[in-house]
Amino acid sequence: MNKFKSLLSLILICLINVIHAQNIYRDPSKPIDERVKDLVSKLTLDEKVHQMVNSSPAIPRLGIPAYDWWNEALHGVARSGVATVFPQAIAFGATFDDRLINKVSTAISDEARAMYNAAQADNYHQRFGGLTFWTPNINIFRDPRWGRGQETYGEDPFLTSKIGVAFVKGMQGDDPNHLKVAACAKHFAVHSGPERLRHEFNAIATPKDLYETYLPAFKALVDAHVEAVMCAYNRTNNEPCCGSNLLLDSVLRDQWHFKGHVVSDCGAISDFYMGHHVVPGQPEAVALSVKHGVDLDCGDEYPALVVAVKRGLITEKEIDAR
Numbered sequence: 001m002n003k004f005k006s007l008l009s010l011i012l013i014c015l016i017n018v019i020h021a022q023n024i025y026r027d028p029s030k031p032i033d034e035r036v037k038d039l040v041s042k043l044t045l046d047e048k049v050h051q052m053v054n055s056s057p058a059i060p061r062l063g064i065p066a067y068d069w070w071n072e073a074l075h076g077v078a079r080s081g082v083a084t085v086f087p088q089a090i091a092f093g094a095t096f097d098d099r100l101i102n103k104v105s106t107a108i109s110d111e112a113r114a115m116y117n118a119a120q121a122d123n124y125h126q127r128f129g130g131l132t133f134w135t136p137n138i139n140i141f142r143d144p145r146w147g148r149g150q151e152t153y154g155e156d157p158f159l160t161s162k163i164g165v166a167f168v169k170g171m172q173g174d175d176p177n178h179l180k181v182a183a184c185a186k187h188f189a190v191h192s193g194p195e196r197l198r199h200e201f202n203a204i205a206t207p208k209d210l211y212e213t214y215l216p217a218f219k220a221l222v223d224a225h226v227e228a229v230m231c232a233y234n235r236t237n238n239e240p241c242c243g244s245n246l247l248l249d250s251v252l253r254d255q256w257h258f259k260g261h262v263v264s265d266c267g268a269i270s271d272f273y274m275g276h277h278v279v280p281g282q283p284e285a286v287a288l289s290v291k292h293g294v295d296l297d298c299g300d301e302y303p304a305l306v307v308a309v310k311r312g313l314i315t316e317k318e319i320d321a322r
Contacts, residue, residue: 045305053299098165157216
């Protein structure tokens with residue numbers, strides 16, 4: 001009997017080792033790039049594209065829980081329960097005190113972590129329960145017709161950069177290996193025109209104004225290792241921001257070497273054909289967005305990537321890269 005038990009134990013150990021060998025993505029001792037590659041290889045195309053929307057469904061066969069990337073913390077954790085409400089962001093800019101704002105965002109991220117722990121304990125995986133926060137808004141506020149100026153730190157690029165960096169560092173923490181929460185620099189870029197026209201507006205900026213006014217704060221936050229960047233609704237210099245060769249490929253990835261992920265503003269991909277009219281329809285829009293490096297769709301457009309692949313508008317390999 002003892003020999004039988006020993007043999008059974010040995011078989012179980014061998015099976016466990018085989019399972020681990022076949023599931024590198026579950027092995028925390030492996031390099032993260034190797035684990036990601038292994039996991040992606042196990043996903044179907046349909047599963048991949050559904051993981052590229054903000055409300056990502058669970059994949060039980062791979063042990064992947066549902067996750068919603070949408071969370072807000074503009075001046076306190078929003079919509080997740082009882083939390084401290086700090087002054088609006090425009091008041092943060094008025095302090096001219098980046099150390100104070102770092103203390104504020106540290107308090108916000110403390111509460112965010114506590115709320116996330118509570119959500120996990122309740123098996124809650126829906127919107128406003130995660131650790132990815134679409135904050136801060138570092139657009140330059142120079143047009144009173146824009147309806148979200150109070151979310152910014154004002155009209156000055158230097159001040160916006162200093163306050164924005166302080167906020168991001170307080171949110172993301174100082175652990176060299178782990179993020180406290182993930183912050184997001186938005187809305188990239190030149191997003192401050194008339195609110196009513198934001199889904200069709202074309203912001204024309206000279207290179208001087210672009211690099212001296214509208215991009216410095218984003219560059220500062222990328223240098224501070226902000227985890228995500230959100231592309232804007234509008235067009236900038238004739239290109240939709242979420243499909244922009246200039247902003248996403250040339251500036252963000254090539255010049256600034258941004259290594260995080262890019263998320264669209266909510267519904268911005270549908271603006272490609274409904275507002276900006278740069279493509280004829282949904283498959284072309286999602287293909288254009290992914291080709292220019294938008295990893296995550298806030299909305300429900302990216303499942304159309306399946307059709308885009310079938311029509312030869314994009315390859316599955318290009319989707320895997322995101």
